[in-house]
Amino acid sequence: MDLDYLNISIHLMNKLTVSLALYSKGEAKYLPYLFDSLKKQTFQDWELLIVDNAADGDVISVAEGFAKEMGRSYRILHSDTNEGFAKAHNKAYRVSDAAYFLMLNPDMYLEPTVFADMVSFLDEQKDVASVAPRLMRWDFAQVDASAKKQQERDVAAKAGYTRDIDAIGVRLFRNRRAVEWLAQYTWEEASASTDVQRLYEKTYVEVFGVSGALAMFRKKMIDTLLLPEDAIFDPTYGSYKEDLDLAYRMRNAGFTSYVLLKSVAYHDRTGAAPKKHTDVAAIKNKRRQSPYIRFHSYKNHLRTLYKNEYWQNVLRDLPFIFWYEAKKFGFILFTDPRTIFLGWFEILKHVGYTRRARKAIVKSRKMYWKGLRRWF
Numbered sequence: 001m002d003l004d005y006l007n008i009s010i011h012l013m014n015k016l017t018v019s020l021a022l023y024s025k026g027e028a029k030y031l032p033y034l035f036d037s038l039k040k041q042t043f044q045d046w047e048l049l050i051v052d053n054a055a056d057g058d059v060i061s062v063a064e065g066f067a068k069e070m071g072r073s074y075r076i077l078h079s080d081t082n083e084g085f086a087k088a089h090n091k092a093y094r095v096s097d098a099a100y101f102l103m104l105n106p107d108m109y110l111e112p113t114v115f116a117d118m119v120s121f122l123d124e125q126k127d128v129a130s131v132a133p134r135l136m137r138w139d140f141a142q143v144d145a146s147a148k149k150q151q152e153r154d155v156a157a158k159a160g161y162t163r164d165i166d167a168i169g170v171r172l173f174r175n176r177r178a179v180e181w182l183a184q185y186t187w188e189e190a191s192a193s194t195d196v197q198r199l200y201e202k203t204y205v206e207v208f209g210v211s212g213a214l215a216m217f218r219k220k221m222i223d224t225l226l227l228p229e230d231a232i233f234d235p236t237y238g239s240y241k242e243d244l245d246l247a248y249r250m251r252n253a254g255f256t257s258y259v260l261l262k263s264v265a266y267h268d269r270t271g272a273a274p275k276k277h278t279d280v281a282a283i284k285n286k287r288r289q290s291p292y293i294r295f296h297s298y299k300n301h302l303r304t305l306y307k308n309e310y311w312q313n314v315l316r317d318l319p320f321i322f323w324y325e326a327k328k329f330g331f332i333l334f335t336d337p338r339t340i341f342l343g344w345f346e347i348l349k350h351v352g353y354t355r356r357a358r359k360a361i362v363k364s365r366k367m368y369w370k371g372l373r374r375w376f
Helices: 025-039 059-070 084-095 115-123 138-150 154-160 194-199 220-225 240-253 281-286 292-308 311-335 339-348 351-364 370-376
Strands: 005-006 017-022 046-052 074-081 099-103 108-110 126-140 161-167 171-174 178-180 204-207 212-217 258-269
Touching: 017 025, 017 059, 017 084, 025 059, 025 108, 025 115, 025 138, 025 154, 025 178, 046 059, 046 084, 074 084, 084 099, 084 240, 084 339, 099 115, 099 220, 108 126, 115 126, 115 258, 115 370, 126 138, 138 154, 154 161, 212 220, 212 240, 220 240, 240 258, 240 292, 240 351, 240 370, 292 311, 292 339, 311 339, 311 370, 339 351
Parallel strands: 017 046, 017 099, 046 074, 126 258
Antiparallel strands: 005 074, 099 212, 108 258, 126 161, 126 212, 171 178, 204 258
């Protein structure tokens, strides 16, 4: 059976659904700390959905043990194969009946008020579709070192805290390169980044889109822009760029996204975004990426642009877009031609769904094309 629901307790409607997708035994090391931070959340009206993405090892049983220890409602959704980030969260989204839906990576540690802050913001700001905390880099090597000294979980977790930003939402450039905004800059008033200096005393900031590592969505709004097969994320993506695709769709529909700058979660990101946005920095970043990330990032970025861009904006920015894509194509073709061939094979394989998805997106649009230009 492709999907099977395991009900652990009597299911009651909660205000928030938290979706946690697991696929690898390597994620088990994060779970004691993740669940420690979940247990300490001041907002309590939420249900946990654990998506078993054909996880290897004992990571699911470990997660279940911590979920039981928390003493709250949870369900496990089983899949026979690892279908990727997009399909995993799609399954959780379909069975959620909560007002708000939150995606959560396992490699996170949340400050106690994160859920409360986000729920309160969405309760007060009825026109906002998504919200996220400020994500900071979590140095898990320091957490491990502290744990070996038999420190308490929260003490060990905090040993990995840094002052370096992981992400404050998604930023787009005119060439349509998408980056985690302000990644690796220090969060301090005297930061080298003028953007950080400007944001430091603010409570929240509007962003093009929120990072998929930890984000909360207003389900009533997202329901109006689902893709074919009632998908919050494109099921053909596998992994990577799903958050960018959703950010585009929300913007096209006239919805807004915010990051709460005083609400903080820590993230041990795999493949951290580069600090600088030069060609040299981009090349170094591509070299560091695994073939898996390069493959999914390449093909999904192109499909995201095809599905979501207004032709008027593409024409205005065509020289910038073309030059960026040409440089990227040439570099990958020279260093990793397999990514190009497999990427285009995958694009053509799913062209039917991609076209249907674009039609659905165009139908849900409320924003005039000029309204998006402030983000490029």
